[in-house]
Amino acid sequence: MISDKPLRSVLYVPVGNSRALTKAASLACDAVVLDLEDSVAPEQKAEARKNLEAWFSDPGGYSGPVVVRVNPLSSEWGAEDIALARRLEPDAVLLPKVDSPRDIIQAADALGDDSLSGPRIWAMIETPRAMMNLGAIAELGRDPGSRLTCFVAGTNDLAKETGVSATPDRRYLVPWLMQIVLAARAGGLSVLDAVANDFRDLGAFQRECAEASAMGFDGKTLIHPSQIEPANAAFSPSPEAVGEAERIVAAFVVPENAGKAVISMEGRMVERLHLVQAERLLARAGRTRS
Numbered sequence: 001m002i003s004d005k006p007l008r009s010v011l012y013v014p015v016g017n018s019r020a021l022t023k024a025a026s027l028a029c030d031a032v033v034l035d036l037e038d039s040v041a042p043e044q045k046a047e048a049r050k051n052l053e054a055w056f057s058d059p060g061g062y063s064g065p066v067v068v069r070v071n072p073l074s075s076e077w078g079a080e081d082i083a084l085a086r087r088l089e090p091d092a093v094l095l096p097k098v099d100s101p102r103d104i105i106q107a108a109d110a111l112g113d114d115s116l117s118g119p120r121i122w123a124m125i126e127t128p129r130a131m132m133n134l135g136a137i138a139e140l141g142r143d144p145g146s147r148l149t150c151f152v153a154g155t156n157d158l159a160k161e162t163g164v165s166a167t168p169d170r171r172y173l174v175p176w177l178m179q180i181v182l183a184a185r186a187g188g189l190s191v192l193d194a195v196a197n198d199f200r201d202l203g204a205f206q207r208e209c210a211e212a213s214a215m216g217f218d219g220k221t222l223i224h225p226s227q228i229e230p231a232n233a234a235f236s237p238s239p240e241a242v243g244e245a246e247r248i249v250a251a252f253v254v255p256e257n258a259g260k261a262v263i264s265m266e267g268r269m270v271e272r273l274h275l276v277q278a279e280r281l282l283a284r285a286g287r288t289r290s
């Protein structure tokens with residue numbers, strides 16, 4: 001979350017593409033990632049920074065959360081990108097190719113001395129070293145001064161760096177995706193699934209979103225406007241889930257259940273931890289209702 005906002009659909013917008021930048025204001029995504037990294041060719045990096053600055057001075061009516069994906073700090077563009085982000089103050093900076101906690105600490109320092117204000121940091125988990133260091137990176141989420149608030153899976157780079165086949169059913173990637181979710185929760189972080197490259201096959205995309213929601217992701221990163229609506233639907237609580245949550249809350253307030261730790265409801269055991277889950281789901285439903 002950026003504060004308490006949902007992150008069901010987070011759209012990458014290539015900063016080198018002015019039509020796409022203009023389009024952002026008309027789209028129903030929960031957040032945009034203005035991308036200075038892989039969607040911008042090396043010779044267009046300087047121009048893209050200018051586009052980014054111009055967009056910040058006139059976002060064309062866009063009023064949602066804004067994340068800027070910078071180039072890796074170790075690259076020739078990283079320092080200038082992060083200095084620009086410090087000046088523009090987006091809600092968050094997305095750091096690609098994070099390998100270790102040191103990358104986050106270095107970026108947090110570059111964003112300013114007062115780490116409790118200014119942009120938060122989202123970390124892309126897309127390198128073998130990040131996978132091996134997941135626990136230590138996630139632990140930074142427990143310290144608000146680290147700025148770290150979100151993990152974003154990057155399966156294109158993970159497949160490239162490991163040689164794993166990115167099959168349509170993601171069977172070889174799913175174990176790593178589950179580790180990313182687990183680590184994010186250990187660190188109190190939000191967590192977003194990777195992009196689906198085949199943006200014309202919306203049937204496959206819906207299945208991937210349903211799977212990602214069941215895996216515990218808060219939302220999905222997207223590359224095309226056609227993916228927004230299916231992602232919003234998949235990561236919003238279903239009417240059935242809302243109905244069940246309401247019945248659990250109601251069951252705990254009836255006088256005969258007052259003070260009980262465990263009750264029987266509709267033939268199954270319901271504990272107070274289920275009440276906490278139900279209350280969370282209802283809060284999420286309230287935020288995502290549109």
Ligand SMILES: CC(C)(COP(=O)(O)OP(=O)(O)OC[C@H]1O[C@@H](n2cnc3c(N)ncnc32)[C@H](O)[C@@H]1OP(=O)(O)O)[C@@H](O)C(=O)NCCC(=O)NCCSC(=O)C[C@H](O)C(=O)O
Nearest residue numbers: 012013014019020023038039154155156157195223224225
């Ligand atoms: C994939 C695309 C190159 C397809 O572009 P195109 O063929 O132009 O699509 P359409 O003609 O269908 O577009 C229709 C209109 O929608 C606008 N559009 C398209 N994409 C976006 C977008 N991402 N944001 C905003 N608006 C968008 C078009 O401009 C058209 O508008 P109009 O003409 O006014 O009607 C293209 O979709 C694209 O470039 N997508 C983003 C690519 C990107 O950002 N890639 C980097 C992020 S993914 C990544 O890095 C993965 C990760 O790191 C990992 O390792 O896994």
Ligand SMILES: [Mg+2]
Nearest residue numbers: 126154156157
């Ligand atoms: Mg990547």
